[in-house]
Amino acid sequence: MNYQAYARHNIHTMPFYGRLSREQVHNIKIVSEVFPFKTSNYVVNELINWDNYQDDPMYILNFPQRSMLKPSQFDSISRMLEKQASKTDLARHVHELRLTLNPHPAGQMEYNVPTLKGQKLTGIQHKYDETVLFFPSQGQTCHAYCTFCFRWPQFTGLQGLKFAMKESNLLISYMKENPSITDILITGGDPMVMKASILEKIVKHILAADLPQLRTIRIGTKSLSFWPYRYISDPDSEQLLNIFRRITERGKHLAIMAHINHPCELGTEAVREAVQNIRDTGAQIRTQSPLLRNINDDPAIWAMMWRKQINLGMIPYYMFIARNTGAQAYFGVTLERSHQVFNNAYKQVSGLCRTVRGPSMSAGPGKIRIAGISEARGEKVFTLEFLQGRNSDWVGKPFFAAYDPKAQWLDELVPAFGEPAFFYQKEYQKLMKVDKLQGPTLQTDNKQSA
Ligand SMILES: *Cc1c(COP(=O)(O)O)cnc(C)c1O
Numbered sequence: 371m372n373y374q375a376y377a378r379h380n381i382h383t384m385p386f387y388g389r390l391s392r393e394q395v396h397n398i399k400i401v402s403e404v405f406p407f408k409t410s411n412y413v414v415n416e417l418i419n420w421d422n423y424q425d426d427p428m429y430i431l432n433f434p435q436r437s438m439l440k441p442s443q444f445d446s447i448s449r450m451l452e453k454q455a456s457k458t459d460l461a462r463h464v465h466e467l468r469l470t471l472n473p474h475p476a477g478q479m480e481y482n483v484p485t486l487k488g489q490k491l492t493g494i495q496h497k498y499d500e501t502v503l504f505f506p507s508q509g510q511t512c513h514a515y516c517t518f519c520f521r522w523p524q525f526t527g528l529q530g531l532k533f534a535m536k537e538s539n540l541l542i543s544y545m546k547e548n549p550s551i552t553d554i555l556i557t558g559g560d561p562m563v564m565k566a567s568i569l570e571k572i573v574k575h576i577l578a579a580d581l582p583q584l585r586t587i588r589i590g591t592k593s594l595s596f597w598p599y600r601y602i603s604d605p606d607s608e609q610l611l612n613i614f615r616r617i618t619e620r621g622k623h624l625a626i627m628a629h630i631n632h633p634c635e636l637g638t639e640a641v642r643e644a645v646q647n648i649r650d651t652g653a654q655i656r657t658q659s660p661l662l663r664n665i666n667d668d669p670a671i672w673a674m675m676w677r678k679q680i681n682l683g684m685i686p687y688y689m690f691i692a693r694n695t696g697a698q699a700y701f702g703v704t705l706e707r708s709h710q711v712f713n714n715a716y717k718q719v720s721g722l723c724r725t726v727r728g729p730s731m732s733a734g735p736g737k738i739r740i741a742g743i744s745e746a747r748g749e750k751v752f753t754l755e756f757l758q759g760r761n762s763d764w765v766g767k768p769f770f771a772a773y774d775p776k777a778q779w780l781d782e783l784v785p786a787f788g789e790p791a792f793f794y795q796k797e798y799q800k801l802m803k804v805d806k807l808q809g810p811t812l813q814t815d816n817k818q819s820a
C-alpha cells in the first residue's frame with residue numbers, strides 16, 4: 371500500500387468525506403486552526419470503525435474534536451472565519467490562543483537542552499543521567515498526528531519551540547564528554563518518517579564512533595499504529611530492517627519504543643507482520659501510552675492491550691498521565707482515576723504484562739508515579755515515587771501528597787502532613803537555578819519548570 375496523508379487542506383478528497391456530518395467538518399476546520407491535523411489512509415481504512423465513528427477511539431485520536439477547545443475559544447475562531455477575517459488577524463489570534471495552552475510543558479527548552487563548549491545543542495535533551503534524547507531534523511513530523519500530542523507546538527510552527535538537529539557528530543561529541551550516558555533515544559515527531567538512508571547515516575556515524583559506553587539505541591515511534599507498512603512494503607523497508615540488524619549484530623540493544631494507545635491498533639494483519647519483521651532483526655519492542663479520557667480511560671482496555679502486546683511479543687513499559695498542555699482539559703483524567711485504571715488493569719493480567727510502570731507524570735523533577743492512595747497518620751494521601759529523577763538519588767523513595775480528588779498534575783499537589791515542601795524541592799530549585807526571590811514558591815514550582 372502507498373502511504374497517503376490527509377490533512378485539512380485536502381479533507382474534501384478523503385474517501386469518507388461524505389460520511390462526515392457538516393457539523394463534524396466544521397469542528398475539524400475550527401479546531402485544526404489551533405492543533406495540527408493529519409491522518410493516514412491506513413488509519414482511515416483499517417483502524418477507524420466508520421459505522422460509529424464519532425465514538426471511535428482512532429477517530430478521536432486523529433480527528434480534532436470540538437471540545438478540545440473551550441466554547442469561547444471555539445466560537446471566537448468560528449466568528450473570525452465567518453467574518454472572513456484577514457489571514458494575519460486570524461494567525462495572531464490563533465497564536466495568542468496557543469500560548470495560553472502551555473505549549474512547552476516540563477521546561478524542555480529551558481532546562482534539558484545541554485551545551486557543548488558553549489554551544490546550545492538544540493536537537494538534544496539530556497535530563498536523566500543514562501539517556502540522551504536525539505531529535506534528528508528529518509524526523510520531526512509524523513505519519514499522522516495525535517490529537518492529544520504534547521509535542522503539538524512543533525507541528526504548528528509555534529516559533530522558537532522546535533527541536534531539531536542536523537548533525538549527529540555533536541551528539542557523539544556530547545556523549546564522549548558524558549560517559550554516564552548509555553542510551554540514545556532517537557525521537558521526534560516520529561523518526562520512522564525518515565528515509566532509511568538518513569537513519570542509516572546517523573546509525574553508521576554513531577556505531578563508527580565506537581563509544582564503549584553505548585549500550586542501547588532506542589527509537590520512539592508511532593509508526594506501528596499509523597503506518598505499519600514502514601516495515602513491510604515501503605520502497606526502503608528492507609534497508610530499514612537491515613539497519614536494525616546492523617545495530618543488534620554490533621551487540622547493541624535496539625529498543626523500538628512503540629506508542630500504542632488502544633488494542634484496536636494491534637488487530638490488523640499489517641501490524642502483526644510489522645512486529646514480526648522488527649523482532650526478526652533482534653530488536654525488542656517496548657510499548658507506552660498516556661491514559662486518555664475519550665480514548666482509553668478504562669481498565670479493561672488496558673488489560674486487553676497489554677495481553678495483546680505480550681501475544682505479539684511486545685513488552686509493556688509505561689503508562690503516562692496526560693501532560694498539562696494543549697487539550698488536557700479534554701483528554702486529562704484525575705490522578706485518582708489514573709491510579710484506579712492502572713491498578714484495576716494491572717491486577718487482572720499475567721505477571722508478564724506487569725513489566726509496565728505507571729501511572730507516571732513526566733514533570734520537571736522527573737517521572738513521578740502514583741504508587742497508591744492510602745491513609746497515614748490519620749490523613750488520606752497519595753503515595754508518590756520517582757521512576758526517574760533529575761537527581762537519580764530521588765528514585766524509589768516513597769513520598770506523600772495530600773489526597774486531592776480533583777488534582778490532575780503535580781503542580782496541583784501539596785505535601786501531606788502539613789509539611790512545607792516535598793523532599794526534593796529545595797534541591798530541585800537549586801538545580802533549576804530558580805531565583806528564590808523572584809522565582810515561584812516552593813509549593814507551586816512544579817509547573818513552570820516541569
Ligand atoms: C522518559 C524519558 C527518558 C527515558 O526514561 P526511561 O525511564 O529510561 O525510559 C529519557 N529522557 C527524558 C527527558 C524522558 O522524559
Ligand code: SF4
Binds near residue numbers: 516522558
Ligand atoms: S506520533 Fe507522537 S509525536 Fe507524533 S503526534 Fe502522535 S504523540 Fe505526537
